[in-house]
Amino acid sequence: MNNATTLSIKDPIVEVKNLRFYYGASEALHNLNIDFPRRQVTALIGPSGCGKSTFLRCLNRMNDLVDGSRVVGSIRLNGTDIHSSAMDVIELRRRVGMVFQKSNPFPKSIYENVIYGLRIAGVKDRALLDETVEKSLKGAALWDEVKDRLHDSALGFSGGQMQRLCIARAIAVNPEVILMDEPCSALDPKSTARVEELIGELRKDFTIIIVTHNMQQAARVSDYTAFLYEGLLIEYGLTDKIFMKPKNKQTEDYITGRFG
Numbered sequence: 001m002n003n004a005t006t007l008s009i010k011d012p013i014v015e016v017k018n019l020r021f022y023y024g025a026s027e028a029l030h031n032l033n034i035d036f037p038r039r040q041v042t043a044l045i046g047p048s049g050c051g052k053s054t055f056l057r058c059l060n061r062m063n064d065l066v067d068g069s070r071v072v073g074s075i076r077l078n079g080t081d082i083h084s085s086a087m088d089v090i091e092l093r094r095r096v097g098m099v100f101q102k103s104n105p106f107p108k109s110i111y112e113n114v115i116y117g118l119r120i121a122g123v124k125d126r127a128l129l130d131e132t133v134e135k136s137l138k139g140a141a142l143w144d145e146v147k148d149r150l151h152d153s154a155l156g157f158s159g160g161q162m163q164r165l166c167i168a169r170a171i172a173v174n175p176e177v178i179l180m181d182e183p184c185s186a187l188d189p190k191s192t193a194r195v196e197e198l199i200g201e202l203r204k205d206f207t208i209i210i211v212t213h214n215m216q217q218a219a220r221v222s223d224y225t226a227f228l229y230e231g232l233l234i235e236y237g238l239t240d241k242i243f244m245k246p247k248n249k250q251t252e253d254y255i256t257g258r259f260g
């Protein structure tokens with residue numbers, strides 16, 4: 001059964017059709033069909049090993065880096081197949097940014113961390129770089145804390161600040177979609193609350209797809225929720241519906257903590 005195909009999203013930003021993903025001979029994702037809504041937060045939930053991270057990494061072709069992996073099916077970003085020759089993979093990763101479980105700031109200053117993507121793109125205009133740093137740090141709710149220390153190393157900050165810095169770096173290149181792979185799992189409750197608040201702000205400008213193990217977090221931050229189990233998309237819908245009235249018994253068992 002695949003409820004996802006029955007959920008119609010108007011003007012989706014990402015359309016996934018008949019997606020299968022293989023690690024060598026092993027099929028990790030089985031024929032996923034799901035459309036992601038624009039400027040909304042979608043949570044991917046499911047027990048460990050069900051394929052959440054694999055799926056997330058398909059969306060900006062991070063899995064291309066895994067030897068022996070193979071993708072079948074199509075993923076469209078604003079109508080263009082991300083595997084077509086029309087899509088440059090570097091440009092794809094600019095358009096579909098990523099924030100990881102463990103913050104990964106570079107051993108550089110805060111300023112250089114934020115504009116890293118622009119530097120790679122060869123941008124030299126100082127005013128534009130300054131403006132991007134301020135805008136991105138404000139967007140990541142970090143400006144007030146670091147504005148007097150922009151040229152200090154990013155490595156001296158707290159875990160929560162570093163994760164917000166990684167979010168600032170992700171938004172600095174103006175992506176269309178931001179993928180977040182358990183962005184709060186290494187953070188304390190206070191920093192988690194700040195990042196969750198930030199996700200609420202970011203959804204005004206960006207589409208966010210977030211993997212989380214934390215059911216309360218999925219319920220708090222997301223508009224839509226997709227439940228995966230053993231590489232299958234079991235149920236997909238509005239978060240309120242998935243949590244209050246899931247259609248599928250496996251979804252219900254998972255969200256009520258009966259397994260996983």
Ligand SMILES: Nc1ncnc2c1ncn2[C@@H]1O[C@H](COP(=O)(O)OP(=O)(O)OP(=O)(O)O)[C@@H](O)[C@H]1O
Pocket residue numbers: 023028046047048049050051052053054055066
């Ligand atoms: N690089 C890899 N090579 C081979 N198999 C892999 C690789 N990465 C993941 N897998 C397998 O693919 C399946 C899906 O893993 P994935 O990490 O996507 O699940 P997940 O739902 O994100 O799990 P978790 O919640 O524990 O992070 C698992 O069976 C896993 O063992």
